[in-house]
Amino acid sequence: MIGKHFGEIVLKNFGYEFSPAQKNAVGLFSQFFFGQKEDSLFVLKGYAGTGKTSLVAAIVNTLLSFEYKVVLLAPTGRAAKVFSAYAGHSAFTIHKKIYRQKSATDGEGEFDLGFNGGTDTLFFVDEASMISNSGEESNFGSGHLLDDLMEYVYNGRNNRLVLIGDMAQLPPVGLDVSPALDPEALRFLYNMEICEAVLTDVMRQAEQSGILFNATAVRHLLGSGKTTPELKITGFPDVCRIGGAELLEEIDSCYGKYGVDETMIVCRSNKRANRFNEGVRRMILYREEDFSCGDKIMIVKNNYFWAKDYERIDFIANGDIATVLKIEKRAELYGRHFARTRLMLAGYEEEITAWVMLDTLTSDAPALTYEENRDLYRSVEADYTDLASRKKRFEKIRENEFFNALQIKFAYAVTCHKAQGGQWDAVFIDQGWVADGMLTDEYWRWLYTAVTRARKRLYFVNFKPEFFDRKEG
CATH class of the missing domain: 3.40.50.300 (P-loop containing nucleotide triphosphate hydrolases)
Structure with missing residues (x-):
C-alpha cells in the first residue's frame, strides 16, 4: 500500500521514532495526499519542541524523492529563509509567488494576483499564524492575503495547500486568532474539506x-x-x-x-x-554618528519604489533587515533628514542603493504617522506648484526619491x-x-x-x- 510505504520513507528521513501524535499526523497526511480530493486542505499545527519542523522536512524530502512537485512558502523573507534551511529546498515569500506587479514604473506598487499555471503541486506554507485576512494590504490583489493565497493555489489544476503553524504564537496584529490555523474558519470561508493534525508531545x-x-x-x-x-x-x-x-x-x-x-x-x-x-x-x-556604516536596520514600511531596478526583489517589505554598507551622501529637505545609502538586504543577499529617512530611526511610532506622511506629501507637492494639473503633481510626487525614501529603524x-x-x-x-x-x-x-x-x-x-x-x- 503506497500510504504505508510513504510513511516508512518519512520515518527514515525523520531519523527518530515517531511519537504517537507524529505517527498520527503522517497517517492523516498520507490519507490527504493520496486521497487526491481537489477541495481539500491540510493543517499541521504544532507547539515548539514537538518536532513539527523536522517532520515537515521529512515529508517534503520524501515527496521530492518520489518526484512530486512541491512549493515552499512563508509570510516573510526571514521566515522563508528559515523554512528553506530546515527543509533543504528553496522557499519563497507568499507575496513573491502569488502576486505580479502591474507596472514596473508605478511608484505606488500595485500588484495583481498572478496566474497559477502549475498542476499537481502541493504548496506548503510555514508560519501560517502570521497570515492575515483583514484587508490591510490594499496594494496586493484583493487586499486579503489568505483569500488570495487560496484562490492562487486552487486555481491551478489538482493543486492543494498545506498550512503549518504554531497556534500558541501571536496572531496577526489586531486579531484574536490566526485565521489560517482555524479549521472552522477555513471551512466556513472556503467550503473546503479540512484535514487537521496537531502535535502536542514535546520530543524526548x-x-x-x-x-x-x-x-x-x-x-x-x-x-x-x-x-x-x-x-x-x-x-x-x-x-x-x-x-x-x-x-x-x-x-x-x-x-x-x-x-x-x-x-x-x-x-x-x-x-x-x-x-x-x-x-x-x-x-x-x-x-x-546618528547613522553609520555597519549599522543593522529594519525597514518599517513596505516600499515598492526602490525594488523596480532589481530583478530578484519585487518589493522591500516591512520587517526586512539590512546592513548599511556605505553612506554616500546626506540631505535635509522637506523638513526631514535623508541619507543616500548602499544596503545589503538579508535573505536576498542583494545590494541596493536607496535614500533612507533618518527621522524614523528614533521615533516612538512604528513608522511615519498619518499626519507626518500627509505633511511630507504637502512639502514635496510644493516643488511642483508650476504644474496646474493635480494628477500630474501626484504623478511627480509618486516618483520623488525623497517621498519614497525607505522608512527604517535600528534592528538590534x-x-x-x-x-x-x-x-x-x-x-x-x-x-x-x-x-x-x-x-x-x-x-x-x-x-x-x-x-x-x-x-x-x-x-x-x-x-x-x-x-x-x-x-x-
Whole structure:
C-alpha cells in the first residue's frame, strides 16, 4: 500500500521514532495526499519542541524523492529563509509567488494576483499564524492575503495547500486568532474539506533544552487563567536570568560569540526598542554618528519604489533587515533628514542603493504617522506648484526619491511582532513594565513567541521574581 510505504520513507528521513501524535499526523497526511480530493486542505499545527519542523522536512524530502512537485512558502523573507534551511529546498515569500506587479514604473506598487499555471503541486506554507485576512494590504490583489493565497493555489489544476503553524504564537496584529490555523474558519470561508493534525508531545531529545522547557511552561498558561508561568533557569545551560547591570556585558559577549546578526533583543514596544538600540550603538558598538556604516536596520514600511531596478526583489517589505554598507551622501529637505545609502538586504543577499529617512530611526511610532506622511506629501507637492494639473503633481510626487525614501529603524532590538518568523542564536527578552492586569492570554502569546525566537541562548531581562519557580530562589 503506497500510504504505508510513504510513511516508512518519512520515518527514515525523520531519523527518530515517531511519537504517537507524529505517527498520527503522517497517517492523516498520507490519507490527504493520496486521497487526491481537489477541495481539500491540510493543517499541521504544532507547539515548539514537538518536532513539527523536522517532520515537515521529512515529508517534503520524501515527496521530492518520489518526484512530486512541491512549493515552499512563508509570510516573510526571514521566515522563508528559515523554512528553506530546515527543509533543504528553496522557499519563497507568499507575496513573491502569488502576486505580479502591474507596472514596473508605478511608484505606488500595485500588484495583481498572478496566474497559477502549475498542476499537481502541493504548496506548503510555514508560519501560517502570521497570515492575515483583514484587508490591510490594499496594494496586493484583493487586499486579503489568505483569500488570495487560496484562490492562487486552487486555481491551478489538482493543486492543494498545506498550512503549518504554531497556534500558541501571536496572531496577526489586531486579531484574536490566526485565521489560517482555524479549521472552522477555513471551512466556513472556503467550503473546503479540512484535514487537521496537531502535535502536542514535546520530543524526548528536546527535554534538555531550557528554551523549550520555558516555552512549554508559558504555553500551558494559555486559557488557564493563571498569572505566573514558573519559569526555570537552574539546570539549563541555554537560559539565563539577568538584570540591567549585566545586560551590556552579556550582549557584547553574544556579539563576540554568535555575531551581531545572530543576536536579537525582543521588546514590548517601539519606545523600549529605541532605548535599547541607542544603548547598544553608543555603549557596545561605540557609534558616535546618528547613522553609520555597519549599522543593522529594519525597514518599517513596505516600499515598492526602490525594488523596480532589481530583478530578484519585487518589493522591500516591512520587517526586512539590512546592513548599511556605505553612506554616500546626506540631505535635509522637506523638513526631514535623508541619507543616500548602499544596503545589503538579508535573505536576498542583494545590494541596493536607496535614500533612507533618518527621522524614523528614533521615533516612538512604528513608522511615519498619518499626519507626518500627509505633511511630507504637502512639502514635496510644493516643488511642483508650476504644474496646474493635480494628477500630474501626484504623478511627480509618486516618483520623488525623497517621498519614497525607505522608512527604517535600528534592528538590534525589535518588537515581538517584528521578530516573528525569524530566529536568532541568542535572544534577550525585555519584560519592560507589566502590570498584573496585563497578564492575560495576549501577554502569554507574546512571551511564548519571544521565547521561541531563540535557537541556542535565551536571556530573561529584568523579569519579575514571581515569574520563576520558587525553588529558583
